[in-house]
Amino acid sequence: MTMSDKSGAHARWVGEALRQYEQPLVRYTLRITGNLETARDVVQDAFFKLCQEAPGRLDGHMAQWLYRVCRNRALDVEKKEGRMQALDWQRAEALAAPEPGPDVRAEVREECALVLEALAALPKPQQEAFRLKFEHGLTYREICAVMDMPLSSVSYTITQALETIRARLRTKIGTEIEAKRTPSHDK
Numbered sequence: 369m370t371m372s373d374k375s376g377a378h379a380r381w382v383g384e385a386l387r388q389y390e391q392p393l394v395r396y397t398l399r400i401t402g403n404l405e406t407a408r409d410v411v412q413d414a415f416f417k418l419c420q421e422a423p424g425r426l427d428g429h430m431a432q433w434l435y436r437v438c439r440n441r442a443l444d445v446e447k448k449e450g451r452m453q454a455l456d457w458q459r460a461e462a463l464a465a466p467e468p469g470p471d472v473r474a475e476v477r478e479e480c481a482l483v484l485e486a487l488a489a490l491p492k493p494q495q496e497a498f499r500l501k502f503e504h505g506l507t508y509r510e511i512c513a514v515m516d517m518p519l520s521s522v523s524y525t526i527t528q529a530l531e532t533i534r535a536r537l538r539t540k541i542g543t544e545i546e547a548k549r550t551p552s553h554d555k
């Protein structure tokens with residue numbers, strides 16, 4: 369294989385990674401930085417670092433490597449520029465696919481607000497692990513590599529996050545249902 373063949377194969381490898389991971393990485397990094405332009409800069413830095421890597425070195429674990437590089441860079445930016453911002457329902461709705469009708473959109477917005485409220489109340493490591501698993505589709509092993517945690521800790525962190533969210537939603541939904549059932553005593 370000639371040098372130009374190798375550089376062409378490397379360019380295709382980076383291009384494929386860019387197509388597959390750029391948008392999910394921007395969304396993930398946006399949660400940490402709270403700023404779209406900063407998130408894009410962080411992801412651009414990650415892909416610049418990817419250009420310097422040999423494909424064989426990352427074979428089979430490119431996703432976790434990219435998420436880890438983005439996470440580390442975003443946390444560096446966070447330390448320098450501010451704090452992690454919680455996702456609000458308006459940003460979540462902007463990132464989501466279009467909804468069918470206004471009634472469904474209102475219902476989804478209410479449900480999303482409840483879930484995001486419960487998610488925002490979690491400790492940051494639980495929020496991050498939860499998002500990596502359920503929003504970005506990473507495996508537990510990939511999350512281990514991204515967050516630099518043992519597998520048992522990742523499993524425990526995600527389990528705790530799920531249990532806490534479920535409990536908060538049950539309490540919140542139960543309170544709302546009870547309020548609807550209780551007749552008003554206004555006269």
